[in-house]
Amino acid sequence: MGLALPDRVVTNAELCETLDTTPQWIEEKTGIVERRFLRSDETTTDMAVKAAEKAVRAAGLEPRDIDVLVVASSTPEWIMPSLGVVLADRLGIETPRIVDMTQHACASAVYAIHNAACLLQEPGSRNALVVCAEGASRVSDPLDRTVRIFFGDAAGATVLTRTDGPDGLLGYDLGNAYSPAVALAGPSQLNNARTTPGLDAPSPYLQMDGRVVWQEATTRLPKSVNETLAASGVETYEVSGFAFHQANVRLLHHIARTMGLDDDKVPITADVLGNTGAASPMTALWRLAADGLAKKGDVILLGAIGSGFLWGSMCFRLPYDIEAEN
Numbered sequence: 576m577g578l579a580l581p582d583r584v585v586t587n588a589e590l591c592e593t594l595d596t597t598p599q600w601i602e603e604k605t606g607i608v609e610r611r612f613l614r615s616d617e618t619t620t621d622m623a624v625k626a627a628e629k630a631v632r633a634a635g636l637e638p639r640d641i642d643v644l645v646v647a648s649s650t651p652e653w654i655m656p657s658l659g660v661v662l663a664d665r666l667g668i669e670t671p672r673i674v675d676m677t678q679h680a681c682a683s684a685v686y687a688i689h690n691a692a693c694l695l696q697e698p699g700s701r702n703a704l705v706v707c708a709e710g711a712s713r714v715s716d717p718l719d720r721t722v723r724i725f726f727g728d729a730a731g732a733t734v735l736t737r738t739d740g741p742d743g744l745l746g747y748d749l750g751n752a753y754s755p756a757v758a759l760a761g762p763s764q765l766n767n768a769r770t771t772p773g774l775d776a777p778s779p780y781l782q783m784d785g786r787v788v789w790q791e792a793t794t795r796l797p798k799s800v801n802e803t804l805a806a807s808g809v810e811t812y813e814v815s816g817f818a819f820h821q822a823n824v825r826l827l828h829h830i831a832r833t834m835g836l837d838d839d840k841v842p843i844t845a846d847v848l849g850n851t852g853a854a855s856p857m858t859a860l861w862r863l864a865a866d867g868l869a870k871k872g873d874v875i876l877l878g879a880i881g882s883g884f885l886w887g888s889m890c891f892r893l894p895y896d897i898e899a900e901n
Contacts, residue, residue, distance in 0.1 A: 576899045577629025578861045579622040579730040580848070581611040585712075587724070594720040601724045606824020610727030610849030612712040618652055622730035623708035624665050626854075629900040630732035631666070636702060638667040641734075643694040643703035647676040647683035647853040650710045654762060662706060672700070676853075680757070680881030681820050683707055683853035684860075685749070685889055688735065688877065692744055695737045706732040709852035714759055716780035725823055726781075727849030731857025733897075742894035745874075746806030748799045749887040756787035757882030783882075792826055792880050797834050799888045800878050807890040809874055814840065814890075816868040818860035820879035821845035842866065855879065864899035871896050 586609045587598035602608055613619070623646065631638060646659040659673040672694055679686045684707050691703035708730035715723045760777040768776035796819070804811060817840055819827060824845050831841045842862035844855075851858060856879045863869045871893055878888035 576857070576861050576864055576897055577626040577633060577732045578858060578899070578901060579625035579629070581613045581617060581622070581728050583612050583614055584609050585612045585727070590724060593717045594723060596720045596724070604825070605724060606828070606846055607724065607849050609847050611729060613710050613728045619648055619650055619708050619710035619728070619730070620652060620658065620661060622710075622728065623648070623658065623662055623706050623732070626708065626730035626732035627662060627666055627704060627706045630734050631704060633898040633900040634702070634734035634736070636734065639669060640702050641668045641704045642670050642700040643672045643691050644668055644670060645674045645676065645687045645691045645694075645703065645705045647679060647687040647705075647707045648709060649677055649680045649683070649759070649852055650714055651677065668704070672697075678883070679853070679885055680883065681822065681850070681852050681855055682879045682881030682883075682885040682887055684731075684856040685877060685879050685887035686885065688733075688889060689747060689749065689887070691735050695735065701737050703735040704732065705735065706730065707853035707857050709854050711781075711850065711852050714781045716778070719780065721785060722781055722783050725850045727851050729848055729851035729854040729858055731854045731861060733857065733860065738894045740894055742892040745809065745890045745892055746803050747887065747889040748802040748806065750795065750799060751883060751885045754787065754791070754884050756784040756791070758782045788822070789826065791884050792822060793829055793833070795884065795886045796820075796878055796880050796888070797830060799886050800834065800876060803876065803888040803890050809890055811836070813874050814876050815873035816863040816875050817841050818856050818863055818875060818877045820881075821848065821855040821859055822850050840868070860897070861899050864897040865901070869893060869897035
């Protein structure tokens with residue numbers, strides 16, 4: 576695994592320079608004390624490249640060894656050209672099996688790994704690189720305290736290798752249900768509103784109904800996890816670590832408590848990184864590996880929910896230690 580973070584640390588106090596709130600209120604409501612923001616001269620693509628390079632290096636591979644590349648970002652600099660193709664070009668990856676995922680938001684890591692696992696079933700394919708990167712700070716309104724306080728920027732990447740043994744992906748669960756509770760307008764809608772007299776222009780920033788998000792996350796994700804455990808033939812106590820989407824600290828504590836999970840098995844990165852969207856579960860998985868909870872033979876579970884809504888979870892028994900490069 577590889578993780579890439581911007582150097583710029585943004586505290587709650589700095590956010591409050593433009594928001595009508597206090598640092599204490601933000602920490603009380605979310606458990607977040609700081610997050611990372613890209614500088615004006617940095618890009619989501621830059622982070623994605625760094626995370627990918629680290630993951631490939633940690634796996635002991637060369638770019639030419641990558642047979643599948645799946646890239647997820649809801650905040651790419653460009654809708655076209657493909658972020659996946661850009662990464663392949665910059666990294667020296669030559670595979671034609673490149674998939675971009677742009678609308679799965681915070682659930683992207685689960686769906687990206689699922690897609691990569693499916694593509695690895697193709698004869699001759701052995702190694703897949705999954706990259707999740709977000710510049711969420713650039714789609715949150717600096718004046719909107721209901722959204723701005725949650726998000727940060729990060730990129731995470733992991734290499735998956737096909738294995739012929741009994742270990743690896745044991746089971747998964749995916750689901751979806753339409754909801755406009757979290758929305759981000761696209762270029763076509765924004766341009767149409769600008770050029771059509773009398774048509775109200777949507778906000779160019781991310782819109783979010785926090786109450787709906789809380790309700791969906793606290794019901795959908797635990798149910799998905801239980802479905803995945805059942806499909807995998809695994810009991811909760813057998814899981815070494817749960818790499819959950821880091822929406823906010825309070826939500827993670829609520830899910831862990833209602834599911835009866837040990838706190839030390841649920842890594843928290845949201846306190847210092849915030850919600851990093853597609854990259855969010857990757858930061859938690861990286862934390863598990865860095866803390867020694869992702870060793871050969873360990874069972875780990877990845878789970879996330881994103882706008883739309885889409886959700887999912889996956890259970891793995893590791894055939895190798897996860898090597899995590901910071």
